[in-house]
Amino acid sequence: MDTWARMIPVLLAGVLLAAKPAADTACAPLAALSGLRDAGVTALSMQPSDGRCLVEVTATNGKALLRQQQMLAALTQHACAAPAEVTVDNLRPSLLLRTPKRCAARSSQDLFVGEGVPWMQPRGKLPRYPREAMEQGLSGRSLLKALIDSHGVVAAVIVETSSGHAVLDEAAVDELHGWHFVRGDAKSTVPALTIVRVPMRYELVE
Structure with a gap:
């Protein structure tokens, strides 16, 4: 096993929100999410909606879905300084995550x-x-x-x-x-x- 792990720091931007953030910036805090996709995830997409970012995930099994959910929830909590709203469908399995309307890190920066x-x-x-x-x-x-x-x-x-x-x-x-x-x-x-x-x-x- 490698002694050192390859490391990629995460920058948590501290940009203040405008009263009504533009819809096209709603997903900016999770812009690098494509690099954090579990191998068991079959589809992951993001789209802005009503000032929020909607993230849809489908996976091959519940374990992979849970891993992806935990990663998404942790990143959203730190980037937006508030928890995400998550709806899980264990039959598919899939989930829909909504970021908070007020997110502390509205930045286009990766x-x-x-x-x-x-x-x-x-x-x-x-x-x-x-x-x-x-x-x-x-x-x-x-x-x-x-x-x-x-x-x-x-x-x-x-x-x-x-x-x-x-x-x-x-x-x-x-x-x-x-x-x-x-x-x-x-x-x-x-x-x-x-x-x-x-x-x-x-x-x-x-």
């Missing part, structure tokens, strides 16, 4: 602005092999994206590239949720949110 935030993975952390996967002889590599807050706590996780086995992907996500990242440079400025790319490899050793 939320993702470079690399180099000094977060390090906790030392000695190795993914625990799921018993079910071991019994079936499954192996693979899941590539995840984690949303990290300024204290190194994991706020949300999506699967960027699947291992090919749902049981391994879900085990990797559960494992990463329990990690606490540490600062690599105590003097550097840390943004409110950072996206960290983390590989999780599962290999059976004979």
Whole structure:
């Protein structure tokens, strides 16, 4: 497993709202969402409506939908300083998310602005092999994206590239949720949110 994760900081703009924000800026706070799409999501679209951004998501299964929902909710909360309204249809499975009418970050600027935030993975952390996967002889590599807050706590996780086995992907996500990242440079400025790319490899050793 890589010692360092590739890191992409999230800039949370502090632009004040006008009394009636233009409709074409309603989705600006989530403009970079296409880069945070779970591998199990089959469709993700955004459109402005009545000063809000409507995000529609469909997924192959409920676990993928939940991962995407948690990522969307966390980003909206930080970007808009208020929670999103989410309606979930577990039968499809799909969801409709509405951002708040008053969103603190009405900016056309991309939320993702470079690399180099000094977060390090906790030392000695190795993914625990799921018993079910071991019994079936499954192996693979899941590539995840984690949303990290300024204290190194994991706020949300999506699967960027699947291992090919749902049981391994879900085990990797559960494992990463329990990690606490540490600062690599105590003097550097840390943004409110950072996206960290983390590989999780599962290999059976004979």
